[in-house]
Amino acid sequence: MIETVENKSNIENEMLNVKNFYVNFETYDGIVHALDDINFTLKNNEVLGILGESGSGKTTLATAIMGLLPENAGVKGSITLNGKTYLRENDFNSGKKLNRKQLKILDQNLRNIRWKDISIVFQGAMNSFNPVYTIGKQIREVYKLHTDLSDNEIEEKLLKTIRYAGLNKMVINAHPHELSGGMKQRAVIAMALALDPEIVIADEPTTGLDVITQAEIINQLKALKKQGKIKSMIIISHDIGVISQLADHIMVLYAGKIMEYGTSRDIYLNSQNPYTVELLKSYPSIKNAKKHVEGIPGTLPDPINIPEGCIFYERCIYHDAICKQKEPDITYINNEHYSRCYFASKLTEKERVNTDIDGEPIIGTEKKVETKDLVTYFDLKKSMAGSLFSNKERVVRAVDDINIEINRGEILGIVGESGSGKTTLARTIIGLIKPTAGEIIYNFENTNININKIKQRSKEYSVFRKNTQMIFQDPYDALNPKMTVYDIVAEPIIAHRSTNNPGEMLNMVKSTLKEVNLTPPENYLERFPHELSGGERQRVATARALVLNSELIVADEPTSMLDVSLRAGFMNLIKNLRNKNNLSILYISHDIASVYYLSDKIFVMYLGVGVEYGDSKDIVNNPLHPYTKALIKAVPSPTPDWNPGNIDIIGEIGNSINVPKGCRFYDRCIYKQGKCKNEKPPVQKTGTHWYLCHFTQDELDNIKQYMK
């Protein structure tokens, strides 16, 4: 009796029900199994988080729920909304037919934003605005597409929507390029909310945004949820931090299957699936001491030939003989928590075998590189097209008066939002860009080299080139697709004429490949970049940077294209290489947690200037500059209890053309006072830790007290 009552209330409460759901894609290579046996319900007012690496089927699930699967998809099972089944076996609709004008105005990602009672914020939709039309026109078009509202009603809705998203009315008449990434993403969210949908799906809503913007978007979503503007929501991400902020329940997807499902608390604090456990372990965090993180070696199984037994078998350290033979069933840990594993609820803490980092770093006192008042400006008016097309000054102060030094065996991390000049600094240091002013002094092979004083053909120049190598952000771009791994790694050897002996060259390449854990190297020599996974590609790029035993390595966002499970492995590799070879490394990233994990010292950049520098522990635990404070506060912590509250920063990063005369941070600083506007702030120093501001910590605290 009691049971039936409970059942009934459950069904009434139930918004969306996905049942025994399968999706296959027919391709030339065979049938891709994208989703396999998906079952879940989304209740009224619930936020479900879907967590998984790229390729795990997250987007496919979202598109299926929207009823927008492509033509080559095959479906089994059903999806029910409010008791009405709208998607079942081979009965689905691939979107609404539009006329040519509508096709022209709206990009596909925006076109299908609303479908029935569900709306979606597609992955990367913020970059899908048509640059030619104003934001307002594109949002109006969505209304016209999906409703019969009159123009006046549409205008009213439009205004309301813009307000929900926390945007100014001006946005309506703005063109997409006039808005920052964060504003565009807000506009897309506004579109998704426009028609009061029952369910909002957000696919990677913060990927590609800076930490501070990300935190603001998360806050906005939370607020909308609280106000009831968002009723039920599905939030999709590969980022545990983002999911933990929003979701009540979490579903962990792996290779198209649900590995674990439960409340956020259960998943974070009591996860019972090896994949989830390992995934959580691979996140560096800034909250506790530098805890060792460990990636998950290997890759997703081939979606065309899904192996027998457990899909995670190849990468699982808990596995047993039975796992290979038969696929495990779902085991319930409690009413709302289940895991697809033979050993669910019996998992004992296990460590991967190869976790140890070799040796301790020996940080020397000799400086490998030092910059003195380094300045790099870009003057767009200098080029022919630039002087024809610019009607005003177009000088970018990308790097403005930077003084850094890296000792032997030291890792210096540089953090800052995109546009802060990190990459320009890196490229200037390795000599890809000529500095506008200032000096860079290297010490390689016991000779001092001043970049301004050497000639292109001198011996010093070749010593400098040989000892500065770079690992780029995107391993796809950096490796020539027509060259084999051997050619790629051997190229610097040939360029620097290190050896002419083919046998020796082969040995150098092989031992470097071994060093970056591409073993056995023979298996890789003849392969082409496209035959490698993302992680392997980044390792090849690293091998290429290491092959000459260079003394300084510059790594510019080397992990940003890697999947979460591979990042930790790559960072450990860098750590190991440093410890073994006493390398000096300049490590650049916008991800503070990873910089903290790797670096000995951290340098914080904002609009071309360094605003704070110190030991990485000091920077993270005791940030002094208002910008660093905000930056650290904005990093989401992967626990369900995290609440950043106010991030204490205004707006988004500006540009470095019309920089404020006084403090660079003036426009965004909540502590700013009269003199900040026109007077350059001094360096405040305690030991080696310094920051750039007019005020001491006590004074800043007082200002904040006063504001309250």
Added chain:
Amino acid sequence: MNDINRTRIKYVVFPIIALLIIIATSIPLYLFFHFNYRVYIPIIVFMSGIIIMFIGAWWDFGAKKFISDVFKTHMELNEDDLEYVYKQQFIMMLIYIGIGFLYFLIAFIIYLVLPLL
């Protein structure tokens, strides 16, 4: 002379030099091989003029790259800036079309005036 005109002249240098090269390189042919200068060169110059006009009409004079550089460096680009870019593009197009006409003129001169000499 102001900056913008100096830049425009830089853009104009290429088609003018091309014209001089066409005229000059064929002179030895004319002198030594009884090349029928009066018939062929005007045709070649005339065709080249059409090509220059097409270049003026289709080439963006580096505007696309300029705009992408502006975005890459996070600089603002507002309606007025875009308008300015379009205006400059339009002026350059007119200049190139003008140069096309200069080609035509030269072609006619060679065709009509040369036999009189």
